[in-house]
Amino acid sequence: MGDEDYNSLPVILVSAKDHTAASFIISEIIDNDVTESYEAKEGAAVRDRVWRIVNKYYTADVRLQECCDEQLPAGDQPVDAHVIFLQKDECTVSACSRREAEAAGPRLVLAAARGELRAWCAARRYELVPLAASDDEDEDCGAPRARAALHAHPWRGLVRRDRLQPARAGWQDSDSESAEEAGEAGEAEEADEAGEAEEAEQRSVERAEWFAAALAALPAAGAAARAEPGRAWRLARAEALVAEFCRALGEDFDHC
Template structure:
């Protein structure tokens, strides 16, 4: 199977495929070429591969265009994790909520963004976006920053997509994490370590994971009243997240 066919998908819906592909060209800031990523187009509708990279993780996603009249590809839709509705300036001026609603019916992903060629979302569109759980992002140069100082325009669209926990995330730094100091250590009541009990099945494994989860909760309570700042607090937070993931049977370092 072509590796590209297993990538998570960002679906960009617009009035036609050409318009959607034009917006995708603006959106992608780190494209993976066929030679670099060993990805090849499996069909004429295949999208472009975008590598999302942040401080800790990276992931390759396929960005696909869909026009209003295009047929629905069920196999592609099963991989959609983010949906971006693109509205031109003309569409923003009239019946924009009806257009957006029609395009939203094509997908129901975790990340939902309405990218608007306007300085702000019209009231009716803003109300629709609130109901449908789409974040309206104005792309016009005059657009004001979002709430709490969040970036506006394309940077905000990218930030919303970066924030998703994508399937297939890969750690940039695989160095082992320092052990988290939690009450009673990492030893389970059966005498095995946390890593040893991860492979246990049935009731014994469930008990071991429950014990580790309880110890992680205790560590969370201790951290809430703890001191520290900057890098020290960040490191502590990362250790707590890793501890909870191990308690749930998932090792972040193996991602």
């Protein structure tokens, strides 16, 4: 990663009361800030901080864009994810409604209190992330839980980590030769079985990513259908979406 154009990176919109609050929650979420590398490429300071997400399966660079209350309304610029941060003195439905924005991917509300916010979040497809666990609940909370939710999203431009490493075939050949030389055929067989299991797991992850991407495309498809009411166009778009779901499920669309 790191070769992408800054302006083409996925955008996480972070809505908060002011710059201080937005900057605080961004710093809490980001665990791998690579903004300086993009500033070096651009030859000047960039507007948004850049976070490099690195997890077990992939790596992806994303921009975190602030939107303070004084900047509302947020505008029509498409964003890939949305995070609303509520401080203790503003945990209200009206504060959430004021900052609500459309996003193709994860939509999170980080709040110190819950109560009436639960119903609002459920109705508007936001995940409510408590800043602290309640006394009677054992749950992940705050920035770590928000970070985990953002890690789980299949971002545009992501690169699978297994494709950044040497081909498995080379490893298998080398392992096989070593096993034959050492007379450890049993260990070689176990390595093959482990490799097959890993490949099966990778295929499952790929299908999950395709399924998540297809789900994420539904809101945009619905909006486009309302804007273009033509039956033929809507039918073609529906077939394309069904094909994506079939691929995610490992089925052949032509035989469904």
